[in-house]
Amino acid sequence: MELFPPLMAIESLECGDEVRFQGVVYTARDAAHKRLVKLLEQGEELPFPAKGAVIYYVGPCPAKPGEIVGSAGPTTSSRMDDLTLPLLEAGIKGMIGKGERSEKVITGIKKHKAVYFAALGGAGALLARCIKHMELIAYPELGPEAVYKLEVVDFPAIVAIDARGRSIYQEGRKQYQAGGMLHG
Amino acid sequence: MALISTRHIKEAVYDMCKNSNYNLPADVSEAMLAASRQEKSSLGKQVLAQLVENSHLAREQNIALCQDTGMIVVFLEIGQEVSLTGQAIEEAINEGVRSAYQDSFFRNSIVHDPLIRDNTNDNTPAVVHYKIVPGDTVKIVVSPKGFGSENMSALRMLKPSQGLDGVKAFVLETISTAGGNPCPPMIIGVGIGGTMEKVALLAKEALMRPINQDHILPHVASLEHELLAEINKLGIGPQGFGGSVSALGVNIEVYPTHIAGLPVAVNVSCHVTRHQQRILAPKNGGDLL
Numbered sequence: 001m002e003l004f005p006p007l008m009a010i011e012s013l014e015c016g017d018e019v020r021f022q023g024v025v026y027t028a029r030d031a032a033h034k035r036l037v038k039l040l041e042q043g044e045e046l047p048f049p050a051k052g053a054v055i056y057y058v059g060p061c062p063a064k065p066g067e068i069v070g071s072a073g074p075t076t077s078s079r080m081d082d083l084t085l086p087l088l089e090a091g092i093k094g095m096i097g098k099g100e101r102s103e104k105v106i107t108g109i110k111k112h113k114a115v116y117f118a119a120l121g122g123a124g125a126l127l128a129r130c131i132k133h134m135e136l137i138a139y140p141e142l143g144p145e146a147v148y149k150l151e152v153v154d155f156p157a158i159v160a161i162d163a164r165g166r167s168i169y170q171e172g173r174k175q176y177q178a179g180g181m182l183h184g
Numbered sequence: 185m186a187l188i189s190t191r192h193i194k195e196a197v198y199d200m201c202k203n204s205n206y207n208l209p210a211d212v213s214e215a216m217l218a219a220s221r222q223e224k225s226s227l228g229k230q231v232l233a234q235l236v237e238n239s240h241l242a243r244e245q246n247i248a249l250c251q252d253t254g255m256i257v258v259f260l261e262i263g264q265e266v267s268l269t270g271q272a273i274e275e276a277i278n279e280g281v282r283s284a285y286q287d288s289f290f291r292n293s294i295v296h297d298p299l300i301r302d303n304t305n306d307n308t309p310a311v312v313h314y315k316i317v318p319g320d321t322v323k324i325v326v327s328p329k330g331f332g333s334e335n336m337s338a339l340r341m342l343k344p345s346q347g348l349d350g351v352k353a354f355v356l357e358t359i360s361t362a363g364g365n366p367c368p369p370m371i372i373g374v375g376i377g378g379t380m381e382k383v384a385l386l387a388k389e390a391l392m393r394p395i396n397q398d399h400i401l402p403h404v405a406s407l408e409h410e411l412l413a414e415i416n417k418l419g420i421g422p423q424g425f426g427g428s429v430s431a432l433g434v435n436i437e438v439y440p441t442h443i444a445g446l447p448v449a450v451n452v453s454c455h456v457t458r459h460q461q462r463i464l465a466p467k468n469g470g471d472l473l
Contacts, residue, residue, distance in 0.1 A: 016227070016425075031301075058251065059251060059252075059291060059293075060251050060291070061248050061251050061253060061289060061290055061291040062289045062290075062291065063289065064289045070247065070248060070251065070289050070290075070291070071242075071247055071248035071249070071250060071251040071253075071291075072251050073250055073251050073252075075251075075252070075332060076332045076335065076365050076366075078365060098332070098364070098365070098367065098423065098424075099332075099363070099364045099365035099366075099424060100363055100364055100365060100424065118364075118423065118424075118425070120231065120234055120235065120238070120423065121332065121367035121423060121454070122235060122238070122249070122250045122367040122454050122455055122456045123234055123235055123238040123250075124238070124247075124248060124249065124250045124251040124252075125238050125241045125242040125245070125247035125248065125249060126234060126237060126238040126241055128247060129241075143292060143303055143305065144251075144291050144292065144293070156234075158227070158425065160425075168424075168425050168426070169363060169364050169424050169425070169426075171426065172225070172227075172419070172421060172424070172425045172426020172427070173363070173418070173419040173420055173421070173424070173426050174419065174426075175225075175419065175426050176224065176225060176419035176421055176426045176427050176428055177417065177418065177419035178416075178417040178419065178428070179417060180356075180413075180414050180417030180418070181352060181353070181356060181414050181417075182353075182356045182357070182360055182414070182417075182418065183417070183418070
């Protein structure tokens with residue numbers, strides 16, 4: 001399925017669905033999250049339109065001369081868990097990262113009818129090809145952690161936690177657990 | 185005595201920083217291909233195929249395999265007959281890292297102070313481990329270590345009474361907790377024995393050994409195989425989406441320890457486990473005196 005951010009009604013997406021993003025996503029990881037949440041706490045606006053926005057947890061490699069961006073795969077999402085709820089409240093609808101989320105984040109995803117997507121961790125070379133434009137939006141001093149506006153084409157991801165809170169990490173693992181010492 | 189200039193070490197570090205971020209080691213590439221055949225989940229199979237494609241793209245077009253081009257870990261084995269000449273060794277290593285990261289447009293991921301967190305903007309310093317060994321050569325291992333997986337690592341001081349079962353349980357618990365976070369399929373380095381700092385180093389050293397090479401001691405090799413099989417029963421699967429391949433390999437290093445202790449360290453690494461090595465002999469890296 002193709003998704004064109006800003007995202008509107010995405011309740012029909014189900015955990016495990018394969019999607020392709022077409023359009024704008026914003027980058028933000030650890031240091032940028034701290035700043036974005038601080039802005040919201042002070043009653044200020046985010047540096048990009050929050051309603052329906054998609055945030056991609058990534059700190060790309062710099063672009064070589066003549067190129068758009070270097071290697072650009074997802075970073076571990078759980079480091080953003082404690083800073084995610086204020087962004088969901090501000091209207092963010094989609095997050096792209098890798099790995100599991102906390103129960104608090106899953107509850108927030110259900111409440112705000114948002115979706116968490118997993119991109120391929122460690123496939124930075126492959127994913128960089130889907131980024132067609134990159135523009136600095138905020139915090140240039142953060143270097144790889146600055147906020148960038150990315151225009152993507154056919155950017156692949158999996159619905160990892162859907163708006164009902166179903167998680168591929170929990171369901172997928174249950175399906176393939178094979179007893180053994182820990183779960184025997 | 186053999187003289188080896190640190191300039192040659194700097195050049196070797198430079199080359200290996202670049203090459204390791206573009207080229208997956210042969211043992212890991214082979215294991216990924218085998219995994220894509222063995223994986224039972226169709227989504228998992230698809231993920232593995234894309235990861236293999238990523239590694240081909242990185243190699244052919246000189247794009248970093250992963251945007252986390254890591255913190256550089258260097259293992260130096262210096263022959264005791266070698267005298268190093270020129271620039272101070274650690275400066276030379278860091279210059280090699282700095283130039284490689286600048287020239288290759290790799291990401292600078294190092295903060296100068298762990299609490300203040302100001303980026304050094306050149307990916308230095310490296311973490312350097314030295315060992316003095318017999319001989320007249322210098323062996324250099326360079327490994328960029330990503331932190332998605334490093335963060336999932338753990339160390340525990342077990343009681344001797346917990347024994348082998350305790351070791352297995354701790355390794356499995358660590359990997360189960362890590363789940364989909366460290367970019368599975370993982371490669372696991374385990375250290376057993378020594379002291380608290382020694383066991384952590386053993387776990388890192390274990391990651392430098394090709395995964396198709398068993399430990400020389402049969403009982404340790406059999407534990408490597410057993411743990412790999414147990415980890416793959418956890419169901420984590422490629423990227424944590426569920427599947428039968430959660431890890432590509434388990435390498436263990438052991439060391440004598442105290443009668444009162446059983447230290448165990450688990451160093452988690454991802455499917456982009458990068459390392460290269462080079463040996464400088466007086467004839468290719470220095471002058472025989």
